[in-house]
Amino acid sequence: MIKGGVIMDVVDAEQARIAEQAGACAVMALERVPADIRADGGVARMSNPRMIREIQESVSIPVMAKARIGHFAEAQVLQSLNIDYIDESEVLTPADESNHIDKFAFDAPFVCGATNLGEALRRIGEGAAMIRSKGEAGTGNIVEAVRHMREITSGIRELSTLTRTELPTAAKNLAAPLELVRDVAERAWLPVPVFCAGGIATPADAALMMQLGAEGNFVGSGIFKSDDPERRASAIVEATTHFNDPERVAAASEQLGDAMPGIEMSALGDDGRLAGRGW
Amino acid sequence: MGHLDAVGACGVEVRLPADLRGLDGLIIPGGESTTISMGIESAGLADGIRDLHAAGRPILGTCAGMIVADREHLGLIDITTRRNAFGRQLASFEDEIELPGIAEAPVRAVFIRAPWVEQLGGSVEVLAELRGHPVAVRQANVTALSFHPELVGDDRIHRWFAAECGRAEAGL
Numbered sequence: 001m002i003k004g005g006v007i008m009d010v011v012d013a014e015q016a017r018i019a020e021q022a023g024a025c026a027v028m029a030l031e032r033v034p035a036d037i038r039a040d041g042g043v044a045r046m047s048n049p050r051m052i053r054e055i056q057e058s059v060s061i062p063v064m065a066k067a068r069i070g071h072f073a074e075a076q077v078l079q080s081l082n083i084d085y086i087d088e089s090e091v092l093t094p095a096d097e098s099n100h101i102d103k104f105a106f107d108a109p110f111v112c113g114a115t116n117l118g119e120a121l122r123r124i125g126e127g128a129a130m131i132r133s134k135g136e137a138g139t140g141n142i143v144e145a146v147r148h149m150r151e152i153t154s155g156i157r158e159l160s161t162l163t164r165t166e167l168p169t170a171a172k173n174l175a176a177p178l179e180l181v182r183d184v185a186e187r188a189w190l191p192v193p194v195f196c197a198g199g200i201a202t203p204a205d206a207a208l209m210m211q212l213g214a215e216g217n218f219v220g221s222g223i224f225k226s227d228d229p230e231r232r233a234s235a236i237v238e239a240t241t242h243f244n245d246p247e248r249v250a251a252a253s254e255q256l257g258d259a260m261p262g263i264e265m266s267a268l269g270d271d272g273r274l275a276g277r278g279w
Numbered sequence: 280m281g282h283l284d285a286v287g288a289c290g291v292e293v294r295l296p297a298d299l300r301g302l303d304g305l306i307i308p309g310g311e312s313t314t315i316s317m318g319i320e321s322a323g324l325a326d327g328i329r330d331l332h333a334a335g336r337p338i339l340g341t342c343a344g345m346i347v348a349d350r351e352h353l354g355l356i357d358i359t360t361r362r363n364a365f366g367r368q369l370a371s372f373e374d375e376i377e378l379p380g381i382a383e384a385p386v387r388a389v390f391i392r393a394p395w396v397e398q399l400g401g402s403v404e405v406l407a408e409l410r411g412h413p414v415a416v417r418q419a420n421v422t423a424l425s426f427h428p429e430l431v432g433d434d435r436i437h438r439w440f441a442a443e444c445g446r447a448e449a450g451l
Contacts, residue, residue, distance in 0.1 A: 001391055001430075005314055023317040025310065060362055061311050062392065084368035084392075107369055234321075241318055242294060 009220040013058035022233030034138030035221035046074040070096020090277035103127030117155025121176035134275040135198015140262035160188040203239030210243035227257030304337040304444035307344030345423035357400030388426035
């Protein structure tokens with residue numbers, strides 16, 4: 001199981017090797033990074049199995065891949081490839097507007113995105129083994145990931161102050177399973193690891209999210225859409241590990257070249273937002 | 280960390296060489312061995328860890344920590360390891376393991392993309408084998424386990440390790 005570190009989006013075996021050499025704890029195999037999915041438009045689907053196999057053969061770290069929300073047949077295909085984790089992801093075009101995948105029906109662990117505590121608990125209730133913030137993938141803009149991580153952590157803090165009598169109403173308001181709400185209130189954290197995803201472009205972004213409570217970071221377009229992917233990948237790993245050490249984050253941030261160009265949220269419009277996919 | 284607190288030990292995270300100062304023992308935990316090895320190198324931790332080893336402090340490597348401790352990495356224990364030897368994530372499993380000298384009754388062991396010991400020197404003691412391969416070994420003050428003792432409710436391995444650290448501290 002993955003409890004910390006940096007997970008990097010890669011589109012081929014060469015990028016996967018760069019990610020592994022930089023210290024990634026896993027890679028996400030996909031055909032287009034989110035920034036390109038945004039630019040290209042059209043329907044974004046599960047990656048070609050051959051490309052996933054090539055990446056599995058090129059690195060020794062775990063390989064994740066994305067299935068569309070609700071597309072359990074894509075998830076079955078990924079599991080048959082002996083994938084290490086399945087990401088039921090809003091970055092791909094949703095296949096089902098009402099239902100997410102029943103993740104308990106699978107042996108492969110799932111990671112799912114969430115924008116707030118209720119959404120995180122619904123996904124865990126369906127069997128997710130890891131939660132990540134949705135953020136706004138492919139923008140290089142950290143503002144949505146910050147919002148989602150704060151929503152999740154402040155929701156947890158609030159639950160932990162309630163009495164047992166108050167928890168059923170909290171569960172109703174969160175639209176989340178009561179058993180999970182009780183568990184979170186008691187341990188004052190989720191029962192699964194929480195990572196940040198969606199908008200990390202710099203080492204300081206990575207350090208920010210760790211200080212806000214993320215246990216690790218997903219970096220998508222931020223690495224391979226930048227000037228110098230090798231250095232940026234290492235620098236983001238360094239900043240995620242030493243997130244409380246500004247001098248090391250500063251040292252990692254030097255000589256990186258340009259980060260990916262970012263997108264202001266107001267430029268996206270409601271249709272351009274991926275985080276609204278899923279419920 | 281929760282297990283260490285539960286057995287009365289004071290656990291600290293080691294990220295930088297300064298964090299190694301004053302430790303009675305060291306646990307090299309699970310994770311990805313490539314990632315951990317790079318972290319050790321970029322933070323300059325290797326010499327400090329070897330000093331702890333040379334000073335006779337107990338060292339416990341679990342899962343990826345077994346790999347990091349081996350001949351080809353930090354060289355703390357005279358073994359070579361095979362990464363992901365039991366298979367990928369979907370091949371993860373649990374089993375009961377006897378650990379003589381550590382726990383009286385068998386412990387529940389969680390194997391996730393786990394390594395096994397491929398070769399071992401004459402002074403390495405095999406504590407447990409599974410499917411014909413060593414999964415728990417010991418040489419002097421270094422113990423290496425293929426599995427994740429922190430993922431079960433049972434804290435006997437942590438209790439044993441804390442006691443080892445206490446004995447080393449007392450010079451016994």
